[in-house]
Amino acid sequence: MLEIKNLTVMYGNVRALDSLGLKVGEGEIVAVMGSNGAGKSTLLKTISGLVTPRTGNILYEGREIISASASTIVRSGIIHVPEGRKIFPEMTVRENFLIGAYAVNKKNNEKEMRMNELLAMFPELKDRKGQPGNQLSGGEQQMLAVARGLMAHPRLLMLDEPSMGLAPVVVERIGEIIKTLRNNGVAILLAEQNIYFSLDIADRAYVLETGRVVIEGPSSTVALDPQVQRAYLGTGHTSPISSSSESL
Numbered sequence: 001m002l003e004i005k006n007l008t009v010m011y012g013n014v015r016a017l018d019s020l021g022l023k024v025g026e027g028e029i030v031a032v033m034g035s036n037g038a039g040k041s042t043l044l045k046t047i048s049g050l051v052t053p054r055t056g057n058i059l060y061e062g063r064e065i066i067s068a069s070a071s072t073i074v075r076s077g078i079i080h081v082p083e084g085r086k087i088f089p090e091m092t093v094r095e096n097f098l099i100g101a102y103a104v105n106k107k108n109n110e111k112e113m114r115m116n117e118l119l120a121m122f123p124e125l126k127d128r129k130g131q132p133g134n135q136l137s138g139g140e141q142q143m144l145a146v147a148r149g150l151m152a153h154p155r156l157l158m159l160d161e162p163s164m165g166l167a168p169v170v171v172e173r174i175g176e177i178i179k180t181l182r183n184n185g186v187a188i189l190l191a192e193q194n195i196y197f198s199l200d201i202a203d204r205a206y207v208l209e210t211g212r213v214v215i216e217g218p219s220s221t222v223a224l225d226p227q228v229q230r231a232y233l234g235t236g237h238t239s240p241i242s243s244s245s246e247s248l
Contacts, residue, residue: 001026001156001187002047002078007056009042009211016042017053018211024156029178029188031202031219033195039211040191041083044158047189048080049073060156074103077155083164083191085141087148089134093125096133096144100151111151118147121177139170146177150186157181158189163197175201199223 002024009017017039024030032040045051047058049070058066065073087096097115119126122143128136133144142162149157159178163171171194178201182188192198198219199205205222207215215225222228 001028001061002189003057003059004043004047005057005059007043007046007058008054009039009046009051010054011042016211017046020056020208020211020213022206022213024187024189026187027182027185028204029182029190029202031190031192031198031205032208033192033198033205034208035193037210038208040193040208041160042211043208044080044082044160044189044191047073047078047158050080071103074152077153078158079149079152079154079156080158081145081149081160081162083160085138085145087133087141087144090132092130092132093136093144094129096148097129097151100148103152114151114153118150121150121180122147139166139173142166142170142174143177146174150181154186156187156189158191160191161193162190163192163194171197195228 004020004022007017007020008015020039020043022030022032032043034040042051046053049065049068049072053066056066057064060076060078065076068076088099091099094115097118098111101111101114124140124143125147128140133141136144146159146162162174162178166174175197178188178190190198190202199222202219204217205219206213207222207228215222215228
């Protein structure tokens with residue numbers, strides 16, 4: 001579905017992405033992991049058309065989109081849920097939902113039907129439709145951000161740090177939602193610092209350092225990589241990581 005080749009992004013003299021390559025298949029969860037400054041958010045912004053790369057190719061369903069506008073990319077089926085729960089805080093939950101379908105020009109009855117479908121997936125928001133977004137808990141705001149993105153019926157959903165700052169039980173709930181989306185045919189590109197969370201739900205993973213892919217493969221293989229064990233999981237051996245909620 002998505003193939004990135006030799007992608008390089010510069011911020012002035014700083015090389016944020018360095019000849020990066022990556023693939024996402026249909027109905028697949030792919031995690032892009034690494035510390036702050038590794039290039040995860042820059043990657044998602046570049047795919048979304050918000051950042052212009054210096055070189056490289058971004059192929060979506062076989063078509064080059066590197067010069068497409070952000071609005072065109074959204075209408076093609078790629079939706080980006082940015083870091084930091086970027087909801088509209090003064091708008092109600094319902095208004096946040098509806099604005100998520102704005103770019104795809106859905107009819108009002110189609111928007112209402114889609115919103116009701118998503119409220120069934122996110123029952124935590126059902127009784128809060130009339131409340132402003134800034135009255136929701138952190139976990140509810142994150143669910144609203146994801147649900148708003150889903151209003152556009154994405155084929156590829158990109159999530160930037162969806163577990164950040166959330167309690168373990170909420171992180172587990174977000175993971176369940178992501179896996180449900182994958183089972184419903186939505187491809188997921190997940191940018192995360194939380195290695196435990198990422199490897200627990202992803203089919204494949206890429207580890208970034210200073211804009212370059214240093215490790216890639218099936219999540220089960222990446223979890224056993226000695227470098228990942230030492231640098232990210234805090235262990236010096238290669239035993240499998242735990243997927244329990246306590247690890248989150």
